[in-house]
Amino acid sequence: MAEGSCYFCVVAVTPKRIALVTTGGTIEKTYDELRGVLINAVSNLDVMLASMELRGVAITRVPLMNKDSLEMTADDHSLIARTADVMATSHDGVVIVHGTDRLATSGEAIHALLPTPRVPIVLTGAMRPFALRNTDAMQNLTEALLAVQVATPGVYVAMHNRLLRFPGVVKDRRHGTFVQADELDES
Numbered sequence: 001m002a003e004g005s006c007y008f009c010v011v012a013v014t015p016k017r018i019a020l021v022t023t024g025g026t027i028e029k030t031y032d033e034l035r036g037v038l039i040n041a042v043s044n045l046d047v048m049l050a051s052m053e054l055r056g057v058a059i060t061r062v063p064l065m066n067k068d069s070l071e072m073t074a075d076d077h078s079l080i081a082r083t084a085d086v087m088a089t090s091h092d093g094v095v096i097v098h099g100t101d102r103l104a105t106s107g108e109a110i111h112a113l114l115p116t117p118r119v120p121i122v123l124t125g126a127m128r129p130f131a132l133r134n135t136d137a138m139q140n141l142t143e144a145l146l147a148v149q150v151a152t153p154g155v156y157v158a159m160h161n162r163l164l165r166f167p168g169v170v171k172d173r174r175h176g177t178f179v180q181a182d183e184l185d186e187s
Helices: 045-050 074-090 103-113 137-150
Strands: 016-024 030-032 037-039 057-067 093-097 120-124 154-159 162-165 169-172 177-180
Touching (some): 016 045, 016 074, 045 057, 045 137, 057 074, 074 093, 074 103, 093 137, 103 120, 103 154
Parallel strands (some): 093 120
Antiparallel strands (some): 030 037, 169 177
């Protein structure tokens, strides 16, 4: 063995600093049993994060809003974009949890403000609430947290085993997922 090398070295790894910006959406919906509806009232993300092995990351939670994305305004999309910009200056990556109906609008707003961000900015959400047995919430959050660590700087959506780069990402309502605009099957 060469001098100065060691056989069982312990190397300190600085955790990746990830900002997790929450805006609401289906992933955050809970069941209001008195009214019999799913609503954005409390966050499910702490429960989701507590069930994950998150070694090597330090997550900063940024609870920006808790809205159904259909209720978002142009000011909300602008606030999300500005928040992504601020978080990108002090973190190694930004994940934004967002409702799927207007996720593409926020993605385009972020891309317009930051066409070449310093770090990856990854949006994600769920087509089915975390509270449901057949949810896609955990898969999508897991994929976004991995993608933000390995993707090159840019603005993306991570859902359903795909990482798509803005601009030009759209919701495929027929198939319940996101695609690049040129992949949209309108037949």
